[in-house]
Amino acid sequence: xxxxxxxxxxxxxxxxxxxxxxxxxxxxxxxxxxxxxxxxxxxxxxxxxxxxxxxxxxxxxxxxxxxxxxxxxxxxxxxxxxxxxxxxxxxxxxxxxxxxxxxxxxxxxxxxxxxxxxxxxxxxxxxxxxxxxxxxxxxxxxxxxxxxxxxxxxxxxxxxxxxxxxxxxxxxxxxxxxxxxxxxxxxxxxxxxxxxxxxxxxxxxxxxxxxxxxxxxxxxxxxxxxxxxxxxxxxxxxxxxxxxxxxxxxxxxxxxxxxxxxxxxxxxxxxxxxxxxxxxxxxxxxxxxxxxxxxxxxxxxxxxxxxxxxxxxxxxxxxxxxxxxxxxxxxxxxxxxxxxxxxxxxxxxxxxxxxxxxxxxxxxxxxxxxxxxxxxxxxxxxxxxxxxxxxxxxxxxxxxxxxxxxxxxxxxxxxxxxxxxxxxxxxxxxxxxxxxxxxxxxxxxxxxxxxxxxxxxxxxxxxxxxxxxxxxxxxxxxxxxxxxxxxxxxxxxxxxxxxxxxxxxxxxxxxxxxxxxxxxxxxxxxxxxxxxxxxxxxxxxxxxxxxxxxxxxxxxxxxxxxxxxxxxxxxxxxxxxxxxxxxxxxxxxxxxxxxxxxxxxxxxxxxxxxxxxxxxxxxxxxxxxxxxxxxxxxxxxxxxxxxxxxxxxxxxxxxxxxxxxxxxxxxxxxxxxxxxxxxxxxxxxxxxxxxxxxxxxxxxxxxxxxxxxxxxxxxxxxxxxxxx
Amino acid sequence: xxxxxxxxxxxxxxxxxxxxxxxxxxxxxxxxxxxxxxxxxxxxxxxxxxxxxxxxxxxxxxxxxxxxxxxxxxxxxxxxxxxx
Numbered sequence: 001x002x003x004x005x006x007x008x009x010x011x012x013x014x015x016x017x018x019x020x021x022x023x024x025x026x027x028x029x030x031x032x033x034x035x036x037x038x039x040x041x042x043x044x045x046x047x048x049x050x051x052x053x054x055x056x057x058x059x060x061x062x063x064x065x066x067x068x069x070x071x072x073x074x075x076x077x078x079x080x081x082x083x084x085x086x087x088x089x090x091x092x093x094x095x096x097x098x099x100x101x102x103x104x105x106x107x108x109x110x111x112x113x114x115x116x117x118x119x120x121x122x123x124x125x126x127x128x129x130x131x132x133x134x135x136x137x138x139x140x141x142x143x144x145x146x147x148x149x150x151x152x153x154x155x156x157x158x159x160x161x162x163x164x165x166x167x168x169x170x171x172x173x174x175x176x177x178x179x180x181x182x183x184x185x186x187x188x189x190x191x192x193x194x195x196x197x198x199x200x201x202x203x204x205x206x207x208x209x210x211x212x213x214x215x216x217x218x219x220x221x222x223x224x225x226x227x228x229x230x231x232x233x234x235x236x237x238x239x240x241x242x243x244x245x246x247x248x249x250x251x252x253x254x255x256x257x258x259x260x261x262x263x264x265x266x267x268x269x270x271x272x273x274x275x276x277x278x279x280x281x282x283x284x285x286x287x288x289x290x291x292x293x294x295x296x297x298x299x300x301x302x303x304x305x306x307x308x309x310x311x312x313x314x315x316x317x318x319x320x321x322x323x324x325x326x327x328x329x330x331x332x333x334x335x336x337x338x339x340x341x342x343x344x345x346x347x348x349x350x351x352x353x354x355x356x357x358x359x360x361x362x363x364x365x366x367x368x369x370x371x372x373x374x375x376x377x378x379x380x381x382x383x384x385x386x387x388x389x390x391x392x393x394x395x396x397x398x399x400x401x402x403x404x405x406x407x408x409x410x411x412x413x414x415x416x417x418x419x420x421x422x423x424x425x426x427x428x429x430x431x432x433x434x435x436x437x438x439x440x441x442x443x444x445x446x447x448x449x450x451x452x453x454x455x456x457x458x459x460x461x462x463x464x465x466x467x468x469x470x471x472x473x474x475x476x477x478x479x480x481x482x483x484x485x486x487x488x489x490x491x492x493x494x495x496x497x498x499x500x501x502x503x504x505x506x507x508x509x510x511x512x513x514x515x516x517x518x519x520x521x522x523x524x525x526x527x528x529x530x531x532x533x534x535x536x537x538x539x540x541x542x543x544x545x546x547x548x549x550x551x552x553x554x555x556x557x558x559x560x561x562x563x564x565x566x567x568x569x570x571x572x573x574x575x576x577x578x579x580x581x582x583x584x585x586x587x588x589x590x591x592x593x594x595x596x597x598x599x600x601x602x603x604x605x606x607x608x609x610x611x612x613x614x615x616x617x618x619x620x621x622x623x624x625x626x627x628x629x630x631x632x633x634x635x636x637x638x639x640x641x642x643x644x645x646x647x648x649x650x651x652x653x654x655x656x657x658x659x660x661x662x663x664x665x666x667x668x669x670x671x672x673x674x675x676x677x678x679x680x681x682x683x684x685x686x687x688x689x690x691x692x693x694x695x696x697x698x699x700x701x702x703x704x705x706x707x708x709x710x711x712x713x714x715x716x717x718x719x720x721x722x723x724x
Numbered sequence: 725x726x727x728x729x730x731x732x733x734x735x736x737x738x739x740x741x742x743x744x745x746x747x748x749x750x751x752x753x754x755x756x757x758x759x760x761x762x763x764x765x766x767x768x769x770x771x772x773x774x775x776x777x778x779x780x781x782x783x784x785x786x787x788x789x790x791x792x793x794x795x796x797x798x799x800x801x802x803x804x805x806x807x808x
């Protein structure tokens with residue numbers, strides 16, 4: 001039987017943990033989520049020396065306290081799932097702070113290997129590390145690695161197997177000495193914990209004791225559930241008061257201080273600086289990129305370039321996919337013959353899947369750009385530059401990128417909120433993002449503003465974008481003050497050195513996120529498209545008020561005779577004319593079908609609710625179909641409003657809208673389109689990124705309510721002012 | 725030398741951390757990021773809009789908002805004028 005070792009990979013953000021994970025596992029990775037949360041979980045396996053080594057990538061954390069979701073996940077995995085050992089990836093060029101997490105892992109009493117990563121960078125900065133001596137001092141083997149060059153992977157695997165088999169001579173459980181006073185209290189608590197629950201081993205009881213003194217909420221909750229909680233918690237209060245009295249500070253601070261003291265002591269003997277000069281090339285690059293004058297223009301250029309790449313370069317593959325989907329629909333439709341099944345396959349499934357597929361190029365390009373920003377270290381600078389502006393809006397500096405992406409498409413924009421570490425910031429940004437008017441809504445504005453505002457259309461559309469931004473700011477402020485009160489996460493942002501990203505790493509990053517989008521969102525959008533298709537195609541047998549079929553045949557017969565009589569040129573002209581007339585009849589038939597379909601009836605049912613906004617039932621039906629994708633509103637309009645039997649299609653639609661809507665109603669309608677319920681793909685993205693249907697439902701409901709209120713104010717206010 | 729607040733220092737200033745005020749999550753995060761008493765901290769630069777501020781401590785760069793830096797008490801060691 002093959003032996004298996006499970007290892008958990010821990011490490012600080014920016015420690016190069018991901019490259020070590022990729023080196024260990026190669027392409028054999030599985031990306032998922034940690035149960036119940038949207039923190040990515042990656043797993044992979046590798047074969048080594050007769051072992052199957054399973055590698056679980058923990059979220060990157062600075063520490064193992066209970067202050068963030070990531071830290072709780074990492075800690076609970078180590079404590080509850082009990083991996084055979086933990087590999088902590090340590091940035092050698094940033095040794096002191098990276099060792100803080102290492103001291104916490106030592107306290108946990110688990111088997112450890114330290115990957116001393118980016119030793120080349122440390123060396124070039126003149127930091128010489130005696131890793132053998134350090135291993136002896138800390139009782140854990142340090143393995144030098146250079147993740148980006150794949151160096152040290154073999155040695156790391158060797159060390160993993162040696163420690164797992166208990167053959168590593170360096171490895172021993174050490175106690176970090178917290179000083180006489182603290183140690184006394186830790187020992188007292190440790191004793192109480194062990195007498196309350198004898199199954200807890202010595203190391204773990206010590207760890208619980210330390211965590212209690214650190215005021216760790218999760219551990220305190222555990223104790224409250226267990227036996228003899230009173231005795232333990234009373235002792236804890238006594239200990240804290242005692243320490244405060246004799247040492248003049250709370251134990252939480254004292255422990256952090258002592259940990260750094262321990263690290264300082266260990267490095268004194270093992271780390272040598274050969275250079276006094278601390279100015280590095282990274283700092284010089286930064287002097288330009290975050291320069292007082294140049295910082296903003298450069299940042300805006302990068303965002304502009306990302307936008308161009310995502311939406312303009314992305315347009316070409318989008319067109320191909322669109323054409324491909326069209327072609328597929330056509331050929332499948334041709335094969336199947338007129339039937340209900342064909343409707344389901346072509347209009348429901350293929351157009352539904354196609355609706356997802358057209359997003360793919362944009363999403364992959366966007367994720368590539370974001371991965372590049374993150375891997376180079378520029379993302380942190382973008383947040384640094386933009387934080388002042390975003391903070392006044394109640395957001396984090398990193399929220400800027402999702403917000404600006406929203407102008408293109410809210411789906412990738414919402415997925416881009418992953419760059420935000422705090423869940424509060426993430427949800428806040430997600431909730432207001434749909435108010436940023438995406439490119440899918442533009443065709444609707446163009447159609448309606450063009451029809452009812454004529455030459456002023458440009459200014460009118462601009463005002464709608466501005467209203468969107470203002471509403472986003474306003475709602476951000478409201479949510480900040482109501483839903484997310486008091487949860488403000490500290491900004492404290494590390495600015496890692498600039499690094500040259502590897503193409504492989506960036507591509508892996510992009511692929512992980514992009515493929516997740518396909519898997520998780522495809523299904524929801526597919527189902528939604530089928531539902532809307534069904535609503536608009538049932539009941540099948542409609543009692544038409546007119547004999548469309550007869551009309552069509554009459555036109556055909558009329559022209560058939562004439563076409564036969566005329567010469568070739570005339571015939572071509574006549575055929576075209578005939579086809580146009582038949583198309584006009586077909587539009588009338590479709591219109592009546594839509595009106596009498598379930599969707600049309602639904603439109604009439606909700607009509608009373610929207611009447612105070614000045615909308616007629618046709619507008620209501622168009623809004624209903626817009627739930628699948630906002631651009632569909634335009635094609636629904638095309639079907640419902642087109643009444644004329646002659647003339648250029650878009651022109652008649654324009655005239656029809658002019659007849660049906662006053663400028664006031666048109667403006668109210670556009671504002672409603674701007675704000676109301678995000679499209680299905682966006683709702684799916686919200687569900688996916690917040691991890692609950694609750695937030696998705698909230699987003700749908702609040703935006704619907706807000707849209708109604710705004711449109712109501714505009715329409716009724718306008719009527720009062722006599723603008724109707 | 726007098727105790728000052730970290731946000732009062734100017735670019736290029738060096739100081740030794742005395743203590744971190746505030747409480748709970750914020751204070752703990754700062755402590756574990758290395759803001760412990762006795763640590764040397766250098767003001768690297770201000771963001772283009774003056775806030776946040778970038779610092780160097782323990783060999784790495786970190787940025788804090790004004791309101792956060794205000795909670796860090798320091799003792800200034802030297803004034804260093806650098807060309808930025």
